Amino acid sequence: MAKLSWQEILGLIQELRKRGFQVVGPSSEGGVVKLVPLEDETKLETDYVRTLNSPKDFLLPDKERLFRYKSTATITSYGLKIRFPTVEGPCPITIVPEYSPPIGKLAFFGIHPCMANSIKYLDKVMLSDPADPYYKARRDGLFIAVLECAEGDEYCLCKSVGSDKVPKGYADLSIRKEGDDFIVKASSPMGSSLLMEESVEEIEEPSPKMKEEYVIDATDEKTIETKDPTTLLEGCTLCSSCTVVCPTCYCSDIQDRFSLMDPSNVERVRMRMSCQRRSYSSIAGNVLFLKTKNDRFKWRMKHKFPFSEKMYGMSGCVGCGNCIAFCPSRIDFRSFLGRRVA
Amino acid sequence: MKLAFYSLTSCEGCLTTLITKLGPDIEGLWNNFDIDYFKLVREPVGGSKFPKADIAFVEGAVVTNLDREHLQEIRKNSRFVVAIGTCASTGNIAYTASRNIKLGKKALSVLEVREAEPLSSVIALDYELNGCPVNADEFVDGLLRLVNGLEPIQPDFSVCYQCKLAGNACLLDKKQVCLGPIAMGGCDAACTSVGSPCLACRGPYIEADLKAYFKTLENKGLKVEDAKPLLQMFMGKKIKEVLKE
Numbered sequence: 001m002a003k004l005s006w007q008e009i010l011g012l013i014q015e016l017r018k019r020g021f022q023v024v025g026p027s028s029e030g031g032v033v034k035l036v037p038l039e040d041e042t043k044l045e046t047d048y049v050r051t052l053n054s055p056k057d058f059l060l061p062d063k064e065r066l067f068r069y070k071s072t073a074t075i076t077s078y079g080l081k082i083r084f085p086t087v088e089g090p091c092p093i094t095i096v097p098e099y100s101p102p103i104g105k106l107a108f109f110g111i112h113p114c115m116a117n118s119i120k121y122l123d124k125v126m127l128s129d130p131a132d133p134y135y136k137a138r139r140d141g142l143f144i145a146v147l148e149c150a151e152g153d154e155y156c157l158c159k160s161v162g163s164d165k166v167p168k169g170y171a172d173l174s175i176r177k178e179g180d181d182f183i184v185k186a187s188s189p190m191g192s193s194l195l196m197e198e199s200v201e202e203i204e205e206p207s208p209k210m211k212e213e214y215v216i217d218a219t220d221e222k223t224i225e226t227k228d229p230t231t232l233l234e235g236c237t238l239c240s241s242c243t244v245v246c247p248t249c250y251c252s253d254i255q256d257r258f259s260l261m262d263p264s265n266v267e268r269v270r271m272r273m274s275c276q277r278r279s280y281s282s283i284a285g286n287v288l289f290l291k292t293k294n295d296r297f298k299w300r301m302k303h304k305f306p307f308s309e310k311m312y313g314m315s316g317c318v319g320c321g322n323c324i325a326f327c328p329s330r331i332d333f334r335s336f337l338g339r340r341v342a
Numbered sequence: 343m344k345l346a347f348y349s350l351t352s353c354e355g356c357l358t359t360l361i362t363k364l365g366p367d368i369e370g371l372w373n374n375f376d377i378d379y380f381k382l383v384r385e386p387v388g389g390s391k392f393p394k395a396d397i398a399f400v401e402g403a404v405v406t407n408l409d410r411e412h413l414q415e416i417r418k419n420s421r422f423v424v425a426i427g428t429c430a431s432t433g434n435i436a437y438t439a440s441r442n443i444k445l446g447k448k449a450l451s452v453l454e455v456r457e458a459e460p461l462s463s464v465i466a467l468d469y470e471l472n473g474c475p476v477n478a479d480e481f482v483d484g485l486l487r488l489v490n491g492l493e494p495i496q497p498d499f500s501v502c503y504q505c506k507l508a509g510n511a512c513l514l515d516k517k518q519v520c521l522g523p524i525a526m527g528g529c530d531a532a533c534t535s536v537g538s539p540c541l542a543c544r545g546p547y548i549e550a551d552l553k554a555y556f557k558t559l560e561n562k563g564l565k566v567e568d569a570k571p572l573l574q575m576f577m578g579k580k581i582k583e584v585l586k587e
Contacts, residue, residue, distance in 0.1 A: 030537075031511040052509050062507055235557040237523035238549050239502035258486045260370030272507075278498040278549055293551075328502060328514050328523050329558045 002195055004182045009175070012145075012184075013041040013109055015194060021107035021143055024058055026051050038109065046110060046177055049153045050325060054247030055108055055119050059138050060126070066134070066254070066268045107143035113205070114156075116146050116170040117163035117318040118247035124312040125250055134270075143190060145173040149208040155321030157334055160214045163318040164207040174205065213342035214334045218305035224337070229297050232336055235329030236293050242323035242331075243274040243300065248316050251275060275299050301333060343489065345371075346379040346386075346395035348416055350409045351436070351458070352402030355475040356427035357381055363478035391415075397422040397488060401476075403429040403436045404464050407454040417465040422488060424469045425461045426481065428576055431470040432545045433460040437578030460579050469494050472526055472544035474576060480528060497528035500547050501540045505531035513539050514558070519568045523558060524550040543576045552584050 004012075016023050025038045026045045033048040035055065108115070119142075126135040146166050149158075158164040166174065172191035176183040186192035192200050218224060243249040253273040256266050273280055276296050281289035290296045308316030324332050334340070347357055361383070364371065371377070378393040379386040386393050392412070398420035404410055417423055428434045436458035461467055471477075471484055471494075484494035501522040505512075508531045513520040518539045522531075525542035534540055546552075556566045573581050 029509075031516075032509070034509050052506070052511075233554075235554050235561055237500065237502075237551050237554045237558060239500040239523045241502050241506045244503060244506040257483075260364075260367040260374065260482050260486070262370070274499070274503070277503075279495070293554075326506065326512065328512060329554070329561055 001183065001185050002197065003178075004184050006180065006182075009046075009182050009184075010041045010044070012173075012194060013038060013044065016107050016109070016143065021105045023107045023109050024055075025109040026111070035108070035111070044110060046147060046182075049149070049151075049156070050320060050322060051111075051115070052245060052322075052326065054245070054320070054322070055111065055115055056122060056247050056250065058106060058108075059119070059122060059135060060250055060252070060272075062272045064134060064270050066270050068265060068267050070264050070266070105141040105143065106138060107145070109145045110147040110175065111144065112149040112320075113146055113166045113208075114149075114158045114163050114318045114320040115247055116144060116166045117158075118320070119144065120167045120170050121248045121308070121312065121314060121316060121318065122250060124314065128312075143172050144170055145175060145191075146171040148174065148176045148205050150177070151209040152211060153321070153325070154211045155324040155332075156208070156210055156319060157212075157214055157216070157317075157321055158319030159207055159210050160216050160334070160338070161315045161317050161319040163315070165205060176205070210342070212334075212340060214338045214340050216305075216334065216338035218301065218337045219309055221302055221306045224298055224301050224306070227298075227336060229294050229336055232331060232333075233293050233297055236297070236331055237328070238276050238293055238296065239328060240274040240276040241326055241328065243276055244272075245322040245326045247320055247322065248304075248318060249274070251280070253279070275303070297333075301337060305337070343374075343397070344376045344378050344393070344395045346393060346398045346416075346420065347377070347381060348379065348398060348400045348412070349381040350400060350402030350413065350430070350461075351405035352427065352429045354382065354401070356401040356429075356473075359475040360426075360478060360481060364482070365478075367478070367482055390419075392419045395420045397424060397485070399424050399426050400461060401425075401427045401430055403433050403458045403460060405436060405440070405455060405458045407456065410456075410464055413461060413464050422468045423461070423465065424471060424484065424488070425467055426471045426476045428472055428474040428543055428545060428578075430461045431472050432576065432580045433458050433578030434474060434576055435578075438574045458578075463579065470496070472496070473529065474543040477528060496548065497526055497544075498548050499527045500550075501525040501527050501529065501531055501534065501542075503527050504529070505534045505540075507531075508535050510534050513537070514562050514564070517562070517564065519559070519564055519572060521555075521569070521572055524552060524555045526550075539572075541572055541575055545577050545580045546584055550584055 013023050023038045024035050026033050026048055027036045027043045028045045032052045033045050034052040038044060126132040172188040174185045174187055186195045186197055186200055251273045252270050255269050257269050258266055290299055304316040324330060349357055378395055392415045398416050404413060425431045440458040471480055487494045504527045505522055513534060520539035521542040522540040524546050525540050526544040526547035559566055559569060
């Protein structure tokens, strides 16, 4: 344990950078706090409740190239003919996988416990067999310095979903703000080497204070199905902001991109997808599974709670409250799934 | 494959954008396709004003009688007709402006000017590419999909979606009327990223819900009346259809 001044905290960031990390931390920009690569460490913000984006944006970017391949596109007088691999005959394309190069090690500095929980959830999803190689390349050697959260705002619900504490192994450093100073504890060998301490300590952190407390009961799919969210969703324009700012929404879509310049060069790209979008559930024949906004809202809730609980043994909602705070209509799912107790 | 690029009543910004914004792709466009007409670049090939083409791209709104005749000729001579730009897909600014103008009937007939209409009110359209001006990447994507016999896809997300991805603070929270929640995305939230509210220059997106949007405005303490003139600016005929619903 060490008591560090503001300057010494900035020194830690410089040291991390010297060790080859790309340091990402909260910074106030244009009226919102968001996680950005900290090129200038003095821009670090330690007095905040929520960030607009989340570690997800760095571990699973919106657009990433999976690989490139050569197609047997030919240019005829009738136009371009691009043949896709078929079941008949040999595959007409040669796939030359080009993995995105390792971007160096990532370090998250000053994220809150809920965000550390979101990294745990993404790990469960992306690293369960078979592991996603692109995620793994970014995830390997990740350094996390968690800044304790003293008090949430009116949209926070980490206590209600049980993610108010940092999960084991998801913090190398734990930082608590005390007046102008910072109490820093190392909880991994990497953390202690940075602090130049020998011991590794167990983190004992107090839970953040909540403005509002809820009991969320959503372990059963059927209870969600039977509820009617029509009045709640009156202001929902299906803009999908909720899924963009959610730190655990990982759904993606895969597209092949051609260029006019050289049609035989094809790029396979993974892009973020949202269950609130029409194309998420549309299949051939113009069939749509999730037709209305009620369907889509229920689907999001089901994925966050019962589905995640069953598949990964943890809640898909880490209680950051971003989906409520950044919704243009402030649609609040808490009263839909549970009830307020304090 | 033969392509033709036509221009009706417009600022010709869409065709200019294709020339300037396609970058190296413009070479690919020229090498891989037979371009039989491209306003500003190439005269019609083969003598006819409307050469037979596989895909015709048309920018601009239908404003004069001549526009109407030309468009019908284009339809006859082309396998696919694709509207490019918001003028062609919604009627754009001219749609509302021409309905509010106080020209006598006589003056209008001398000029042969009618109330502006999008292409879809005159002919059957195969596909629309929105944007004021059109997005060059979306054009390439749409073209390659048509060539491969696939239906091009329009963005099915709102401007809010990309605005949040860009990491912007919500302008509605700053008490500015922004059309982001109902506007068609695909612009990478160009305006809202520099702090200017969205005016929906690409028209409403496929699932735009005006009722919910008005409810959102009310929740934010903004006046619905303030949004109405903005709604009529770019969305032309499409907003009329949405309002009816």
